[in-house]
Amino acid sequence: MSVQEQLPDVRQHPKSVEPLGLAEVERLRADFPILAERVNGHPLSYLDSAATSQRPLHVLDAEREFLLQANAAVHRGAHTLAAEATEQFEAARATVARFVGAQVNELVWTSNATEALNLVAYGISNASLGRGGAAAAPFRIGPGDEIVVTEMEHHANLVPWQELAARTGATLRAIGLADDGTLRMDDAVEMIGERTRLVCVTAASNVLGTINPVEEIVALAAAVSAIVVLDACQSVPHRATDFAALGVDFAAFSGHKMLGPTGIGALYGRAELLAALPPFLTGGSMITTVTLQEAEYLPPPQRFEAGTQRVSQAIALAAAVRYLDSVGVERIHEWERSLGQRLVVGLEGIAGVRVLGPQSGIDRAGLVAFEVDGVHSHDVGQFLDDRGIAVRVGHHCAQPLHRRYRITSSTRASLYLYNTPDEVDAFLDSVHDVRAFFGADR
Amino acid sequence: MSVQEQLPDVRQHPKSVEPLGLAEVERLRADFPILAERVNGHPLSYLDSAATSQRPLHVLDAEREFLLQANAAVHRGAHTLAAEATEQFEAARATVARFVGAQVNELVWTSNATEALNLVAYGISNASLGRGGAAAAPFRIGPGDEIVVTEMEHHANLVPWQELAARTGATLRAIGLADDGTLRMDDAVEMIGERTRLVCVTAASNVLGTINPVEEIVALAAAVSAIVVLDACQSVPHRATDFAALGVDFAAFSGHKMLGPTGIGALYGRAELLAALPPFLTGGSMITTVTLQEAEYLPPPQRFEAGTQRVSQAIALAAAVRYLDSVGVERIHEWERSLGQRLVVGLEGIAGVRVLGPQSGIDRAGLVAFEVDGVHSHDVGQFLDDRGIAVRVGHHCAQPLHRRYRITSSTRASLYLYNTPDEVDAFLDSVHDVRAFFGADR
């Protein structure tokens, strides 16, 4: 921690208590040189941050500086570089842990959120095969047990549980969605019961923008002693997060969606649970003693970090967190909220456009997916791209959600701290022209 | 591939057919600014590349350039950045695949070699639980089946197989080591038989420096239709590699040991085998169709790449491969071989020092682990570090190997293309002084 304190402040802009405004956003944009690129002759409007965010120079510089000065294997070497690398690596963990309300031993590095969710699924699977001894017994599941997901989950928080169910014989059930894009809490109340062992839910939908009532779900799960796994991919980058206060058991998020690098994500796990969960990936750096026949494992987080870790990426992610902190994640949230409403209101006003999820006026994440009557999302995206506007098209890794609303794909615009009202307006203007170009208005 | 060809050459130095010599190495060192650092008042001598290598500016620049110009999610977006990112990502795969004698669909990105080996172990484990249908049936193992490893394996190529054995009821057996650090091939001949389903062996020992007779082992395994898994961590960075010609079924290596980033490694798998192996990590980008109850999976390599990939790291690793190619990996190999012999000969001449593995004159990898009589390896390492010499101490993630030679730890010096005879000599001088400092010569 004290190392942490010694690191130079990553941002020049002093943190303000005023709401984030356009002038400051314009200054922030200068930290993201890619935003000044031109695409197809137009200035780039990057409206795809829910897929992956861009990174400020501070993050690139922090990683490069580490690589040019202290790069070495961590937790292994005695030499000066190795010790320095280890300290920076663990200081990075402390920074990120603090950002999400976790203790340092409750934060495990993974490749991405997907791997974090798989870690939990395989840990449970291994426990169910008898690994991890008596301590892991509470994780054992089998036929008759139920895993509850929701119909809005990203494939990352759905397929690992399908596979876990297939491996163990447990049953998978899904909480349905209301027409307005919210979870059917009546379903949840009915479904979460005696047999429920796991409840896997997203904090915010990457398609609908719905903010889920996580506290309510935690309460339902707690009543039947079920474990809650939170997909926090779309919440951690955008709003102040405190997993401990939220009361979830596990949570997953990715670095690349929060100004950090690809190749790194994290799993949060409550200390007692992580301590009891059997290992997932095995190999070097996660053991105490290895004989030819068996191994003893380190306590968390090391137990779950096999092999050489994503050291420079952890350091870069910590720089990203410091950047977010220096702007203020709640200020970012407010900015995105107002831009998000501008998006929804604008889209609602365009003929032939149907917004998925909560309508304007209702709290939602700073992203909007929509359907254009008579034009396929991929064509919508291509049309927008021609004007330099980058959006995401397709099923956004949420096929069951799309099927629920009787479509196979949609177009999604998503926001982050660096987007501006002008970008939103230019986007809306272009959406306005889509149907005419494809002759869908005739 | 054609994209690949358009990329600018990463190195200014023209490739030579002459053996790599000191003058060229000195020029190469300028590409690695960290090598000019001073440690404890001495110029850094980095003799720990077997743990992790340093990275040339070309690699850092390639990653940064991508991030500043084309960063986006791959295989998902329709917009220009996403298409560009996808092309660069797949071109990187082609570059690395070609470097190791693989087809593009035979190379799967992972976090590191450890995860690559776990991928195979869990794929087999999932097949054994009935996943992957009839196609995966040949991978099913259970009680009575045997997995053969060697006593020299890194924990990464040992513990995953222990866990696989524990999950499936199969038996783990280990080929022993001769006093000279070579595999006991008599053991291998006796052990690899009817019951053998898997043979997991390292191409080169990260402690002994032993180069294993992989072709012979492949032949023994082929005779009983066993699958061969090669740990290629210490070979791919240092010598020309052709997995297809070698005839192994799977092979694993890490980016950070070959001038590339942490957070990326790769699994090679023969096309037919990868095509039949059930998925390991599941989530987005590796599926075709997902319903609430089940998923259909993409063919390899995508089937094994769940969630957002390490895009910028793949691009950086490809730059590392181009750098190695431009110097010539066989030239690097020769340079390391002669420096390695200088190391062994020198150490053999110091009283109270015992070299592990093959003695001087015998072909070995460019690394040497040794014991100093009366001084613990960690103290040896600390003493060397005081003079700016970075070596690795401890069990090097190979506890059974150390136990075999009745020690718990050793000191290891390991070489790469940027090391010089002067560094080797300064290292030898310092080792010479160790025992006197600790009073072990009295």
Add this chain to the structure above:
Amino acid sequence: MSSELESLYREVILDHSRRPHGRGLVDGGAAESRQVNPMCGDELTVRLHPDATCTRIASVSWTGHGCAISQASASLLHDVMLDLEPNEVAARIAAFREMIRSRGQSAGDEELLGDAVSLAGVSRYVARIKCASLAWVAVEDALQRFEP
């Protein structure tokens, strides 16, 4: 609108996508194939209809959903694949593949591909090549099971 976008969405493509030919599976048929575009989840099914002698492909009917490019491509394919021998079908698929993988280098063989050469512009959009190829890959796959 930029000229790039217009060279992708040529008028003939937009026409075919709005009023596709051969859409709707016709009863009968000697072989069928369903293909999924993993990037978007869109699906397309084609059916090969033999002529009376059962040695030639009289026509191809199809169904499915997808973007303008994929729908237009299936429609254009339908127009090309009329009364052909299996090896003639294969030749057209090969010609299409050559064009669509050319990264803007090939204008397409009009003799073999007819109006389908209007899809040549797609070859510069990597993310759209799968869209345009879907119907052709499906026919190629079905052809393997077409038993004259």
Add this chain to the structure above:
Amino acid sequence: MSSELESLYREVILDHSRRPHGRGLVDGGAAESRQVNPMCGDELTVRLHPDATCTRIASVSWTGHGCAISQASASLLHDVMLDLEPNEVAARIAAFREMIRSRGQSAGDEELLGDAVSLAGVSRYVARIKCASLAWVAVEDALQRFEP
């Protein structure tokens, strides 16, 4: 030799590492603990020996292998932990922990730690803190099972 290295390997430390005190487990003892340093795999076992009244710790014997720092630290611990009440043992462990985690900021409490303050220099070497702590953590662990 640099002065940094000499402040790590003080003469007293090298002496203790070469001729350790209290090494070799003595029969009997009221509680024992084995600790492994995961970084190197070295192990250390300590045993607490009660006095005749069974309320005080008369001495600590130990065994194990490891680096000079770990061996010297166990030896120095042995010298400190003579005829103490359990809470006095705990106070010495706390003082040691404060010193060893100080990153070079604390010279150690000589009153409580005696010659073990010579290990203060270790606190600047993050990778060696575990080495120096091994014996003390083992005694702390054993102490929980010491039933007077």
